[in-house]
Amino acid sequence: MSVKLSGPLADRSSWSTEECSVGKAMDVVGSRTAMLLLREAFYGTTRFDDFAARVGVTDAVAAARLKKLVALGIFEKQPYREPGQRTRYEYQLTQMGRDLFPAVFALMQWGNTYLQHSGGPLALVEQGTGAPVTVAPRTPEGERVAVEDIAVRVNLDWLQPQG
Incomplete structure (x- = not known):
C-alpha cells in the first residue's frame, strides 16, 4: 500500500528529493525533544x-531547543512577572506551531495503536460528547481518504517563479 506518484513523478529516478517538505519539516521538529516540547x-x-x-x-537542552523553535516561528516568548520576581518568559505556540497539532497527535494515535496495550494511556476525544477523535487524511469536504487512494503530483504553483 502506497500513494500513487503521477505524471513526471512516476519515474522516481527522474526527480530529486532535495526540496522535500518532509525533510524540511524534520529539520525543524525532527528531534524527540522538539516533539515532546510541542506535546507539552x-x-x-x-x-x-x-x-x-x-x-x-x-x-540547557530545553533552552537550546526552545530557542531554536522560537527562531523558527513555532513558539513566541511572552513576558510575565510574578510579584517580587524578575521578568521571565512564557512560551506560546504561534499559528505555525498550532498547525503542527495533527502531526503530533498522529504520532500519538500511531503509538497508541502499535506500541501500547489497550490503546495507550491517553485518548483524544471531542470535548462536548466524549466521542473519539482520530487524525486521518481527509478531503476539504471532510471525507476520509485511504492511503492507496491518494496520488502525489507536481504542485504547479510551486514551480512558478517567486517575485
Missing part, C-alpha cells in the same frame, strides 16, 4: 521550568 505545549505547558521537567531534559 498542546497540553498547556508554557513555562520553561515546566517544559524541562515534563519533557525530562536538562535546562
Whole structure:
C-alpha cells in the first residue's frame, strides 16, 4: 500500500528529493525533544521550568531547543512577572506551531495503536460528547481518504517563479 506518484513523478529516478517538505519539516521538529516540547505545549505547558521537567531534559537542552523553535516561528516568548520576581518568559505556540497539532497527535494515535496495550494511556476525544477523535487524511469536504487512494503530483504553483 502506497500513494500513487503521477505524471513526471512516476519515474522516481527522474526527480530529486532535495526540496522535500518532509525533510524540511524534520529539520525543524525532527528531534524527540522538539516533539515532546510541542506535546507539552498542546497540553498547556508554557513555562520553561515546566517544559524541562515534563519533557525530562536538562535546562540547557530545553533552552537550546526552545530557542531554536522560537527562531523558527513555532513558539513566541511572552513576558510575565510574578510579584517580587524578575521578568521571565512564557512560551506560546504561534499559528505555525498550532498547525503542527495533527502531526503530533498522529504520532500519538500511531503509538497508541502499535506500541501500547489497550490503546495507550491517553485518548483524544471531542470535548462536548466524549466521542473519539482520530487524525486521518481527509478531503476539504471532510471525507476520509485511504492511503492507496491518494496520488502525489507536481504542485504547479510551486514551480512558478517567486517575485
